Amino acid sequence: MRNRSVSIIFGSLILWAVATYFLFLDQQSVGKDQDKDKLANQISRLEKQVKQQIIINQELLEGINENKRLKKEYERINAALQLKDDTEKNKDKKHEVNKNKSILLQKIESKNKKILENEQEPTQDTILSTEGTHNTPLRQKLPDGSPIIAILVVSCNRITVERCLNQLIKLRPSKEQFPIVVSQDCDHRQTADVIARYGNQLLHIKQPDQSDIEIPPKEKKFRGYFKIARHYKWALNQVFLKLGYSTAIIVEDDLDVAPDFYEYFLGTYPLLVNDSSLWCVSAWNDNGKAGLVDEHAPHLLYRTDFFPGLGWMLTRDLWLELAPKWPKSYWDDWIRQPEQRKNRACIRPEISRTRTFGKLGVSNGLFFEKHLKYIKLNEQFVPFTKMNLSYLLKDNYDIAFVNQVYQSTVVSYSELKSGNIVAPGPVRIPYYTRQSFKNTTKLLGLMDDFRSGVPRSGYRGVVTFFYNGRRVHLAPSANWSGYDITWS
């Protein structure tokens, strides 16, 4: 706790001093707007640095606490050992205890090493302070000004990560622009071997904390989700804080990617950094099954209030916001809560740029069989970086979207199915209750679930898809005023 308090106090002091200086200047000179801007920039940079330092310190603190826990355990075993007498009967027991003891000692040693490494890490500070002083952060842009976007591949114990890596490397337009970082959890030897074979085509990092996680008894069967959350937190800290990247795309180890995967993220990057109402770009359309998408419109993109995941891009700023409160498990449903989402949206494509080729392990196998495996992967290359995507900025998008949805012809499910609709253009199927939404989605083969009240791929309550040659909006009434989080 002392570590943290000291850094918080120190940080506050710096901020206070700079703020006072700023106020003082403000009173002294009225006409120096430029200086003021500079100072304001410096303050916000300082603020960011302090925030980063606090997060780093928290990491350290967690390491120390974990170490204390291990030490206690060690002492407990030692005490147990002394209580036992040395009779033949207890030999086996003693042997086991001794074995446990040495395992624990190893753990403590590696923990200590890790903490020490962390303390001596000059690179981290160098990266951060470079940003602070010169405003040219490391690993943010190529010399020609185009962005560097790290690809973070999240891996555990599936050697099929090879399939994903082969595609990522084959399609990658530039190693410098898209450095691949494979973060491996689980200490799985075969998977590590597979990743190691790629040599310097990627950076292979391993999540060092393999200790048992404390899990409430009722949630024991969800252990995997706890491990995933811990791994994500560590891996994202590495990418954004230690390696100093400012943008990353997270790819799970079971994803196929489309030919224009990189082009899609590069093209949408300016939207993500310019539009503060966006917090992610996702490669995934939750309702992107063949038969529900327009196969002739791979260029089409949308905004969605539903966080899709499954191949998604985020910025360091977002990570700095989420990291301090990162949950112990179920991070994807957590991120979808209003407290985290704060009304922000993601970009998603008409036709997915990723597809999962099979989930073994933590995720629900049934979900894969019923839905995921029918998602269509785009096959056509779309030159997004050469297109005008400003229609996706909130100010442009919302007006056009609401107009299109609520000026469209209202139809029923059976009319849509029969194909006997005379009016041209998009159509709308209204829903007013949770149950009528669910009934209609079941008939159409759409996803019927809600997370924090938001339906999959929904925007302003509207789920947009393609059916029988028609653009269709499954839409609430025009006076819709927000999601009802009791809909689940």
Ligand SMILES: *[C@@H]1O[C@H](CO)[C@@H](O)[C@H](O)[C@H]1NC(C)=O
């Ligand atoms: C030694 O460790 C194993 C597994 O970690 C555990 O089941 C066992 O109870 C431990 N033995 C003692 C004596 O602590």
Ligand SMILES: *[C@@H]1O[C@H](CO)[C@@H](O)[C@H](O)[C@H]1NC(C)=O
């Ligand atoms: C948005 O950001 C990009 C890159 O950061 C920049 O080049 C562009 O001019 C900005 N504005 C728009 C409207 O895209």
Ligand SMILES: *[C@@H]1O[C@H](CO)[C@@H](O)[C@H](O)[C@H]1NC(C)=O
């Ligand atoms: C891009 O599209 C927007 C409308 O969404 C339009 O206002 C703008 O002029 C276009 N920009 C260019 C360079 O064509």
Ligand SMILES: *[C@@H]1O[C@H](CO)[C@@H](O)[C@H](O)[C@H]1NC(C)=O
């Ligand atoms: C939904 O479907 C069920 C049975 O299929 C029906 O009983 C119910 O009335 C429907 N609800 C709405 C709101 O359409």
Ligand SMILES: *[C@@H]1O[C@H](CO)[C@@H](O)[C@H](O)[C@H]1NC(C)=O
């Ligand atoms: C919104 O419109 C629906 C029907 O279009 C109506 O039943 C409902 O009462 C309206 N709600 C509000 C808050 O005006």
